[in-house]
Amino acid sequence: MAAYENISEHKLDAFREIGTIGAGNGATALSQMMNRKIGMTVPAIRVLPFAQVPDVVGGPERLVAGVITSVEGHAPCNLLFMFPIESARMLAGVLIECNYGDGEIDDIGRSALVEAVNVITGAFLNALGDFAQLVMMPTVPALAIDMAGAILDVVLAQIGIIGDQVILMETVFTEIEENVTGHFFLLPEAGSLEKIMEAIGVKD
Secondary structure (H helix, E strand, C coil): CCCHHHCCHHHHHHHHHHHHHHHHHHHHHHHHHHCCCCEEEEEEEEEEEHHHHHHHCCCCCCEEEEEEEEEEECCCEEEEEEEEHHHHHHHHHHHHCCCCCCCCCCHHHHHHHHHHHHHHHHHHHHHHHHHHCCCEEECCCEEEEEEHHHHHHHHHHHHCCCCCEEEEEEEEEECCCCCEEEEEEEEECCCHHHHHHHHCCCCC
8 A cells, every 4th residue: 555654744734624624623512512612623643554553642551541433434444532541531520520630430431531532533524524525424432441552452353454554633622621632543444544545635
């Protein structure tokens, strides 16, 4: 497949625009859901080898919260939102007005995280579908709190063969007590990344 890890910055501009639109729409939906203002930005976007995903979040032994959503349609893929556990506690606490401190996120907090990510992924897929004229249909998301490497192993076991490259969108939640950073990965099945890149006009 094409060496998308070396794709030039200007060829990622279209995808960056999609991420920005999706973040804006997702922030609006979250703000309405919570009846308070929440902002979202996408300060960085890049393509990287799948093997580097754990390193992005602090290494394979880093404790994280990961929400995985399978996507069916023209370009089958999976969307994985990973938060360092401290960020997950902070965001869950904001969502349900609870202070988790260093404690375990309970079922209510976990459900809130899943719903928030569901809103964000829906906004992103709508933006991608509108921009690229692709039909992208999400399934019900699932949450796991574990080491990053373990979550990636589960993802691989569940979805089988995927493409060699993933798209990373760093996502920052603002307008809350502290900015919360998450990592939004698009994990395409074999051949899907090429379809997405072609659809948004960045094929080499």
